[in-house]
Amino acid sequence: MTTSISDPSTPEDLIRREALALGFDDCRFARADRPWAAGERLFDFIAEGRHGQMSWMETTAERRAHPQAMWAGARSAVLLGVNYGPEADPRAVLSQADRGAISVYAQGSDYHDLIKKRLKRLASWMVQTFGGEVKVFVDTAPLLEKPLAEASGLGWQGKHTNLVSRQFGSWLFIGSVLTSLELAPDAAGEDACGSCRACQDACPTDAFPAPYQLDARRCISYLTIELAGPIPREFRQSLGNRIYGCDDCLAVCPWNKFAQTARETQLQARAALQAPRLEDLARLDDAAFRALFTKSAVKRLGRDRFVRNVLYAVGNSGEPGLVDVVRERLSDAAPVVRGAAVWALSQLLPADAFSAERALALLGEADETVRGEWALQAD
Structure with missing residues (x-):
């Protein structure tokens, strides 16, 4: 019509x-x-x-x-x-x-x-x-x-x-x-x-x-x-x-x-x-992000902010099989991605397991920026 x-x-x-x-x-x-x-x-x-x-x-x-x-x-x-x-x-x-x-x-x-x-x-x-x-x-x-x-x-x-x-x-x-x-x-x-x-x-x-x-x-x-x-x-x-x-x-x-x-x-x-698939999206680097979203309005968002969103979704998924891809993002170059990964991990892991990982991170088994993200994002 x-x-x-x-x-x-x-x-x-x-x-x-x-x-x-x-x-x-x-x-x-x-x-x-x-x-x-x-x-x-x-x-x-x-x-x-x-x-x-x-x-x-x-x-x-x-x-x-x-x-x-x-x-x-x-x-x-x-x-x-x-x-x-x-x-x-x-x-x-x-x-x-x-x-x-x-x-x-x-x-x-x-x-x-x-x-x-x-x-x-x-x-x-x-x-x-x-x-x-x-x-x-x-x-x-x-x-x-x-x-x-x-x-x-x-x-x-x-x-x-x-x-x-x-x-x-x-x-x-x-x-x-x-x-x-x-x-x-x-x-x-x-x-x-x-x-x-x-x-x-x-x-x-x-x-x-x-x-x-x-x-x-x-x-x-x-x-x-x-x-x-x-x-x-x-x-x-x-x-x-x-x-x-x-x-x-x-x-x-x-x-x-x-x-x-x-x-x-x-x-x-x-x-x-x-x-x-959230697992695939969480693994996007900048080149892969641009290739996937060529000619799409999503491309304007930028890879880091998009992967941030994906990790929040992963945290809400209730899928323990996605823990490994979240851990990969704990060392991401973008602070906003690392922070979202910490939150996602806090949602997917049992409380005691998450507390143990958090304690290790804050004790020094991660770089200074990631330790800061654990402290700020995962209280």
């Missing part, structure tokens, strides 16, 4: 037709020059510290506050949706203790590259056809694309703060073209969450202090992707085997009954990333 073309003579439907021909699954329009409340909500989010270590949100807050703060010449916004719906429930892997769960959006090729190329082609066509000026954005740029998408009718921001589409459920990437053209807006998306709180109840770390509010500091996607250093101990067991992101709040949304499998082959899951 895609957006329909109602009147091919209008600029809006000509743009919509071109967007669909380029491979976008939906195309809507919003004004970029009207007041909105999204900026104030952003400032409140930052003032409460809910952005955690994402300092770039604070440093770019003024530009994020309104589309015209990004570009004063913006009059209209073209909002594009790309469906990335999975073939099956992404939560199925959570019951496979020896496997890692990678968020659906990162199991295929990096969507940023795919969408950016299409946006540039659409924007170029718009300039050639209608004139005006344009700027294109994917979610790496300081633009609040979800409020814009809601204003365009692409969907609405659900109680999990992500966009929900009547056509595609919670599985929709967003791209934006700001333009100096005066385009007729579509009707804004209407909230259809009702009394449902499935997304809130599904969150393993209680990251939603209230409906439509997120505390990123408690979100597994933030913890496994954005957070540098060790993940706080209070969240480690809640990670389960989630090693890159989390799909729980998205996957439980009832609107997914209308969701469709992604038709773009580049966004479909690669077999090697659907349920990879």
